[in-house]
Amino acid sequence: METSSGFKRTRLALAASSLAFVSAVGFAAWPQSTPLSVTLTGQSMIRADIRVHTPTAVATISPLLKGDVVFTNFEAAVIEKRQSTHDGRFLTPPEAFDALQAFGFNLMALSDNHAFDLKAPGIQNTLRAVKSRNLAHAGIGNTLEEAAAPGYLHTPQGTVALVAMASGLIDEGGLATATRPGVNELRIEAGGKP
Secondary structure, eight states: OOHHHHHHEEEEEEEHHHHOOOOOOOOOOOOOOOOEEEEEEEEOOOSOOOOHHOOOHHHHHHGGGGGGGGEEEEEEEOOTTTSSSSSSSSOOOTTTHHHHHHTTOOEEEEEETTTTTTHHHHHHHHHHHHHTTOOOOEEEEOOOOOOOOOEEEEETTTEEEEEEOOOOOTTOOOOOOOSSSSSSOOOOOOBBBB
């Protein structure tokens, strides 16, 4: 009985927050003089600077990625020179972000099940790489507050906010805390099971 009422409270809270979001969107929507164009892509499981290994890729892919906002989910952790690859599975050099920018990407979700592949150093490497390139991003941070914070992309047509989180398959210890770098992880319990 306790599980059932807990599940009902969770469903009611979710419904209430969804309604609040829909209401906020409804009140905030107004006609814009200039439309905002958005291009959404899936995962970028990039493990190298594609421009070096496949030089024709930029000319082939870039025309497909047009818009004021060009979004991708970055599915890797950044490894810097002289770091061991022993602990990581999906690792990429910082220059991979240069390739993504050359394609036209300007907004990235960084939270996923590979963001913590190199543990806290990978989170910090990835943050340094995106910040040094002024890429709008969300989903990881040096603290939970930073990982859960929205990333803002300012365009001439308006500002876009992104909140990113990952759910499932995050390595143990990958959840950002008040004092530890990590991922903005979403955990859900339904029917008494995580």
